[in-house]
Amino acid sequence: MKFTGTVLKYGDNVDTDVIIPARYLNTIDKKELASHCMEDIDADFSKKVKVGDIMVAGFNFGCGSSREHAPIAIKESGISVVIAKSFARIFYRNSINIGLAIVECPEAAEAIENGDEVEADLDKGIILDKTTGKSFKTEPFPEFIQNIISNGGLVESVKKGIIK
């Protein structure tokens, strides 16, 4: 999996309440959720995000509520991959399960700036900041998890018999 895009950068402890506020949890429509993505932390996000953009964040990204609506909104808004210093655990597994690419790389998340052009190669485990020329190494996921992501998520994996 390889992604190239422009960075939108956020800080530490970005919780799922700001990613998708509870007042929007009375819908499961993906486009509607995407239109309110990041609303309580960045009111302009849904207007400025472009398909293929890359989200970069600090520690504990996606903390708080288990609402899957959060990674759904991020994925549907066009973000191709989220690079963070660390992920909260429910958000992490939700992203894997729905096929939103995520990668934990503290050095990359620290150095990359908002607006940089970044290329992330998750198979090779390399993140390249094309704007600064700096590159960073990442760990590949365990095989079981790589399979889930490459199948397109947990539902597709269950259909293929990965969990019986």
Place this chain on the structure above:
Amino acid sequence: MPMTMTQKILAAHAGLESVEAGQLVLVNLDRVLGNDITSPVAIREFEKLGCDGVFDKDKVTMVMDHFAPNKDIKAAVQCKMCRDFCNEKEITHFYDVGRMGIEHALLPEKGLVVSGDAVIGADSHTCTYGALGAFSTGVGSTDMACAMATGKAWFKVPSAIKFVLKGKLNEYVSGKDVILHIIGKIGVDGALYKSMEFTGDGLGSLSIYDRLTMANMAIEAGAKNGIFEVDEQTIEYVKAHSDREPVVYKADEDAVYDEVIEIDLSQIKSTVAFPHLPENTHTTDEIGEIKIDQVVIGSCTNGHYKDLEQAASIIRGKKVAKNVRAIIIPATQDIYLKAVENGLVKDFIEAGCIVSTPTCGPCLGGYMGILAKGERAVATTNRNFVGRMGDTESEVYLASPAVAAASAIAGRIADPKEVMA
């Protein structure tokens, strides 16, 4: 290979002799839970799997608690989707308005979780049932969907932090203060991906309700799960509520922990988490004058009868401060009824509080007490992120029922001893 209590439960449910931290396992589940906002997504995903029915009609549970009684038309549509699904699939444990309560208070009360169970729920506070010695963790809707179909979930086996409890709590100090103290100490990611395992001589001095409150907030420290060693109180509680036999797992003596933290319960003071993180804690003796507009006493964290009883003992015979809206929300119908029968509801209303039917309501900014810009609430809930209870420029201070009750009377954040003098 020595194992922690959590690792033993995971190994047993994965059909393995032993497991170690970092290992990926597939676990057979005793219960799969969802609510009215997480189940609709799960139902949509489940339908993609093309199964005729769920893996076990008695083990899938849906509780309509977040936006129920229906907050608006969209919420009504979501509840109807859950109701229709549960009727069609003949789900035994579907809890609708009239029988429902806040899920994490309801499931223990109805005996749906016993010691030794492995439980997942599409709600982050599913970690609550660790108080009963079960492995219990929050997941997303897709996990819930796949678990409804297969009865299984994948996990990375967590390492653990051991909390050794000693001593006993002082008057007006409760499990809420202990867990806020801990989160203040280790941070909102201090237990990231780990189990928080509670043991020690002081364990026996904590009631089951203190333990339910503490396990409930394990997620606020980033934990995979919170779990308490099983003792006579646990067995007594489980046997009083369930027909199923508890299974007791105890950590090996030589189990390895990432950290061991001693907690002297007698040193814990009334603690408040300031906006906008649960780790932003201060004790009541170091707070200046902070005027408030609203108090919420309830939620899966502190909506138990013991919590209402504590709050009532402070509020009884006094008046809620002018300009404070005090909202009391018993967590289940049984709790509500007991509060009526024992005169607590009368005490609350005479003091100027309102008493609501069980609902998650204001905790997550749903309804039943939303805050406007510039408003401040003291709440016995579990999260105080930006915009959690309303406007992004409102503030939520997390506290125990005793502190919340005292604050309602004082009109500012107050220590219980101040209003009980």
